[in-house]
Amino acid sequence: MTKKHSILDREGLKPAAANGLFDRRAFFKGGAALATAMTGYTIGNSAAAQQLVDDPWSRGIGNRVQAYGTPSRFESGVARILSNPNAEPRTQHGRTPHHLINGTFTPNGLHFVISHTGNPDIDPSAHKLVIHGLVERPLVFTLDALARYPMVSRMTFLECGGNSAALWSPEPLQNTAQEIHGLVSCAEYTGVLLSTLLEETGIDPRAKWFIAEGADASALHRSVPLHKALDDAMIALYQNGERIMPGNGYPMRLLLPGWEGNMNVKWLRRIELTDEPALGFYEARTYTPILPDGSAYSYYFLQEVKSFITHPSPGLALSGAGLYEISGVAYSANGRIARVMVSADGGQSWAEAALQDPVLPKAFTRFRAPWRWDGGPAVLQSRAWDEAGNVQPTRAELISRRGEASRVPRSPFAFPSQHYNGPTSWRVGEDGEVTNVYA
Ligand SMILES: Nc1nc2c(c(=O)[nH]1)N[C@H]1C(S)=C(S)[C@@H](COP(=O)(O)O)O[C@H]1N2
Ligand SMILES: [Mo]
DSSP, rough: HHHHHHHHHHTOOSSSSSBOOOOHHHHHHSHHHHHHHGGGGSSHHHHHHHHHOOGGGGGGGOOOOOOSSSOOOOGGOOOEEEEOOTOOOEEEEEEGGGGOOSSSSOGGGGSSSETTTOOOOOOOTOOOEEESSSBSSSSEEHHHHHTSSOOOOEEEEEETTTGGGGGGGGSSOOOHHHHHHTEEEEEEEEEHHHHHHHHHHHHHOOOOOOEEEEETTOOOOOEEEHHHHTTEEEEEEEEHHHHHHHGTTTEEEEEOOTBBBBGGGGSSSEEEEEESOOOOOOIIIIIIOOOOSOOOOOOBBBBBEEEEESOOOOOOOOOEEEEEEEEEEOOOTSSSSEEEEEEEBBTOOOOOOOOOOOOOTTTOEEEEEEEEEEOEEEEEEEEETHHHBBOOOHHHHHOOOOOOOTTTSSTSOOOOOOOOOOEEEEEEEESEEEEEEEO
């Protein structure tokens, strides 16, 4: 340990914040020194490294190549957790295991899913998308027809308005990053911009909104201001290069980059241009957070700037003092992530994390910061800024603005716990266990 410290110190690398936290410059100035310091954590000394012997898997021909690949059998624990595994007639949620994956996009089998009335088993050759209402020419699009239009690809996070609801709890709940933040994921979508299709149908000047409707049993529908259609709304056909999975809207979904998950209508079958919103079930009842003075948001479109640490986090205990990398994801509906600060002392002092390229608008940005844990208690936090200048509020600021109503439902129809974008605080105990605290 003493030796590893001296290597870092010789390179002039000093922690940038209390409790052993280095900042982004450590990666530029000290990459080599950090790597050298890390070698102390490998299991073998140089004598053991000479004696590599063939393990059983090296002594024979390996397994068959699969027609469609699945992860190693040793990774079977890397899975979504399901809120309703027997598919009883109520909403089903599957949450992304953020603490068990890395990088910036979510594999399709691990992307979160919320389906209010199950996943319809849609035959793509029979599915149609209708665009009608305040248009000049109503049109019907088959999947084949859509495939002939120019397509675009873009990375986008998708987040349920109810993600991170556990952090509204008055007492910190002992949950993992997956349980708390598992209703956000990020993927590369490919499809046809809605604006391209509206050029075909034409737009009646009276149109101010469009209503998007799904083909599932609940015919989930949401109203969207028309300007989003003319900006970056997409009819998505592919996710991470392959056809969208049944749970995520096969064969087509509405994608509204950065906007509340519920508005991203899956199994899309209809878009109606209108002069006023539909006041449908979800927009009139579920997604209208109530404020302390009794008023309510009628719409809360944007998923605002947010970040959380995925490594370390609950379930990933630290194995002894020394160097670790703190990493997590940051994202904002208002563009690119501009800066992420990390703290190891519960927000008393901060160091700037390195942002991994590419930093894309409305997509996950992976941040990383080296940390030398001294074995004592520490509280890890991250705080993100977006390029529009927004910063994550503190938990106290959020509670004072959004009030008790965000925690305790005032009416049976008020969804009590939406749009939490405050900090997440992970406490590292002397035993290396990580727990959820409020700091
Ligand atoms: N047709 C339809 N669209 C839907 C839903 C649904 O149940 N039916 N769930 C919504 C909710 S609440 C969210 S958060 C997102 C989740 O998208 P995902 O399941 O692809 O992650 O889809 C939305 N679109
Ligand atoms: Mo949602």
